[in-house]
Each structure stands twice: as C-alpha cells, then as structure tokens.
Amino acid sequence: MVSSETGIYDLFVVGGGVNGAGIARDAAGRGLSVLLCEKDDLAQGTSSRSGKLVHGGLRYLEYYEFRLVREALIEREVLLESAPHIIWPMRFVLPHNPQDRPAWLVRLGLFLYDHLGGRKRLPGTRSLNLATAPEGAPIKRDYRKAFEYSDCWVDDARLVVLNALDATARGARVLTRTACSAIRRRDGLWFIEMTDTRTGAKTEARARCVVNTAGPWVNDVIGRIGGLNSTRSVRLVKGSHIVVPKFWEGRQAYLVQNPDKRVIFINPYQNDLALIGTTDIPYEGRPEDVTADGNEIAYLLKSVNRYFKQQLTSDDIVYSFSGVRPLYDDNAENPSAVTRDYIFEVDATDNQAPLLSVFGGKITTFRKLSEHALERLKPFFPKMGPAWTAKAHLPGGDMAAADFDLFLGELKARYRWLPSDLVKHYARLYGTRTHALLAGATSLDDLGPAFGSLFREREARFLIENEWALTADDILDRRTKHGLHMTPAERQAFTHWLDRQQAAA
Incomplete structure (x- = not known):
C-alpha cells in the first residue's frame, strides 16, 4: 500500500x-x-567525512580560483558568527620547505589570502623562526622558517x-x-x-x-x-584521513607541503587526538563502499614524518575514514586541480x-x-x-557577541554541579540549546547512567528525540564523537541499550 x-x-x-x-x-x-x-x-x-575546516582554500590560488577563494573567505567569517559553538578560529603553521614552493610564492599567496575576503575577526599572517618559536618544537631542525595564518575548524556533521x-x-x-x-x-x-x-x-x-x-x-x-x-x-575524488594521538603541545595546527604539490593538514582533534589528511585519488566505485586504503595511509604517514621529529607508524592510527567528494567535472587531469x-x-x-x-x-x-x-x-x-x-544564527549559536568563551563561563556559573569538561562538551555541541538538554536537571544523577566518560543517557535521548538519531553510528560518530573515546565494550553496551529502547517504543 x-x-x-x-x-x-x-x-x-x-x-x-x-x-x-x-x-x-x-x-x-x-x-x-x-x-x-x-x-x-x-x-x-x-558531509561528515571532510577535513573539518571552514577555510578559503589557500592552495586553490595556485589554480587561479580567485572567485571561489574570495567567496569562501567571506563565508568563513559569516559562518563563524552564525555558529561559534561548532566553528572556531584555528592558527595554521606552514613550515617552509625550499625544495617545494619558493618563499616568495608562499608569501604572495598568504598576502592574497589575508586581503581577498575582507578579513575582520581573524588575525593575519606572520612569519615564524622555528628555532625559537614554541610552534617549532615538534618540527625537524631541517626546517628553520614557517608562516602562520588563520582559518576555522568546523564540526561538519x-x-x-x-x-x-x-x-x-x-x-x-x-x-x-x-x-x-x-x-x-x-x-x-x-x-x-x-x-x-x-x-x-x-x-x-x-x-x-x-x-x-x-x-x-x-x-x-x-x-x-x-x-x-x-x-x-560529477567527478568522484576520494579523500582519506587518519586519526592519531596528538603529538605536539599547543592548539595550533600544521600544514605541510609534499613534492607532488599536495598539502596535508595536521589538526588538533577532540583535545587529545590529531586529524591528518587528506588524499586526492580518482574514485570509480560505489560511494557507499569508500575506505582508506594502505597506499593512502602510507602516503599520509610519510608526509607527516617528512617534517616532524616524532615518527608515526600505522600502529599509531586510532581511526581512519574516507569520503567521496563529488566535484564538478571540469576535465582537469590532476584530481587536485579539479575545481x-x-x-x-x-x-x-x-x-x-x-x-x-x-x-x-x-x-x-x-x-x-x-x-x-x-x-x-x-x-x-x-x-x-x-x-x-x-x-542569522544557526540553532545554538545565538550567544552574546558570538563569544563562545563568555558563553562557556556563563554555563559553568549556572550549572556548577556539572564537571568542567562535561559542560564544555555540551556547550560545544549544543550551544544555547544546552539549556533545553539540561532542563530540570540539578545533579549528575539526573543525567542518567554513563555510557562513556562524557556520554550520559540524557544526551542520547535528546539526540533521538530532537535530531533524527536512530542508530549507534548516528549518535557516536556523527551527532557526537563519543565513539572515538569509548572502548569496544562500552560501544557494544550502548548499542544494546539503544536496541532495547527501540524495541520498547
């Protein structure tokens, strides 16, 4: 019927x-x-398998995509204002390798990057001496100079x-x-x-x-x-990422160059992890079946190890994922050059x-x-x-002056019974919607049993009732990133709990 x-x-x-x-x-x-x-x-x-960045696309300047870069740079600040709980500024350190792009070309690109989009809130580019700057501590001594610029992080899903x-x-x-x-x-x-x-x-x-x-x-x-x-x-291009334990101090991200002219981002992720990517590989299979393969993982590890003192191996990988980017097919031979x-x-x-x-x-x-x-x-x-x-603000983004730190302070003062890391987790994911999530709660016991260190039953129910979440993957991998911090046994226990709830519904 x-x-x-x-x-x-x-x-x-x-x-x-x-x-x-x-x-x-x-x-x-x-x-x-x-x-x-x-x-x-x-x-x-x-849309959940990206590099988690709101950025102008610095490397697109090499392909003369000036209209796109300008639009993206303007949008970067518009989005930052609209959802400061899931989008925030990040500084990127680009160690200079004279064997790749010459310094004058990098400076020119960063100058255009700073000025094409009418930058207002984000700080501009600066040069770093890696021998003395703290950002140079994890970098090999072969690299003496770097440039630092601004872009933004986003929780894409x-x-x-x-x-x-x-x-x-x-x-x-x-x-x-x-x-x-x-x-x-x-x-x-x-x-x-x-x-x-x-x-x-x-x-x-x-x-x-x-x-x-x-x-x-x-x-x-x-x-x-x-x-x-x-x-x-559309031309399908596969982009893969790996997640490893964070191996440097500080909140800065890194952007490194490869001899093939691709750039790789090494970004802080979930406080104690690092997100590394991405690749650009032509893809002809079913989009549903895409995975990071061994060659891509080796490529990413080699890219990082070229610059950093700490040498990563496949044993360091906590998680990997791959997505298919549906790019408009402009007949470019190089996947990285596709618009x-x-x-x-x-x-x-x-x-x-x-x-x-x-x-x-x-x-x-x-x-x-x-x-x-x-x-x-x-x-x-x-x-x-x-x-x-x-x-217009996105839901949860209507905080005073789009100031997340000020909002976080207000939340901590209002919910003094909440552990600091838990209130920050709620603030980051839900912004001002945190008040709806915590309505009527006056103690941790009111949030129900814990499935993981920061994951409690009330949050799961909130996502099921308000955000179309139906499966464990919906909740642990897309609505939140709790799955990265849970043991296999914890994840299985949550899946069983969810199955029981749906059977009883």
Missing part, C-alpha cells in the same frame, strides 16, 4: 548533506514549503544537522532513511515516490520543483527521470516543473550556494522572500 503526503510542496529536496540541508533551510525561511528526503542519515556521506533543525523550525519537513525511489513529471508537477529504507513502506508526494543535491548520486537522480539527460557530471566551485543546472523544458541539480561545492560555501540556488529558482517562485541567512 502506498500512502500519500497531503498537499503540494514548493520544493522537494533530494539529499540530506550540507547543500541539501542548507537549501531547505534557506527556502523555508523565504516562505516556501519544503520536503527533504535522505536515503541514509543526515550527513552520512561526504553537526553543521548539517543544525541546518536541518532550523529548516524544520521554519516549517520544512525532513525525512531520513527515506529514498527517492521514483520521480516523474506530469501536469506541471513532480510526482515522487519515496521508500522507507527500514520498512520498505512507500509514500508519494507532489512538488512544484525538485532540487537535486544528491552529491555523488546527483547523476543517478537525473537518470531516474525518463527522457532527461545532463550535459554535466571546488559549484555549478547549477536547471531543467524546465517547455515550462515544465523545474529540476535544479547541484554539481560540486564545498562545506565552506554551502550557505552562499544555497542563496545562489534560490536565486536561480526565483523566476518560478516570484513571491518568495529575500535572502536572509547571512545575518
């Missing part, structure tokens, strides 16, 4: 990554009715969830574990069949416009529509219901991409409201 969604939506969005969630949020805030479906969990694909939350608060409907199984045009509308991937139940919906933000599957969605072909395509910009394709042949497909993009520019997407659709929805997201 097939059930039906009542009414006709303005937009049907396929894909719950950062672009889909961002467009759904923007559209709902402009007064459009929106239904978003995602076949897996929010951010389960590319939470960025997606917060956009989806804001979309629903503004009237959108978000369905996870729901595949777009069939799609066709008829009588000026889209007729969509959705399949619940857990139960197989089918639902039909109608919409005036379809927005295809399926990422690596964007061409698959187009292919399901009879008689429709795209002149554009990170985005392209739209609008099909509205003979004034039929429009289909907007998104090719490419990056996390940093998702908000601007969403604005541009809605601009492309304005001829079809002339009464939609104006752009609004540039000055």
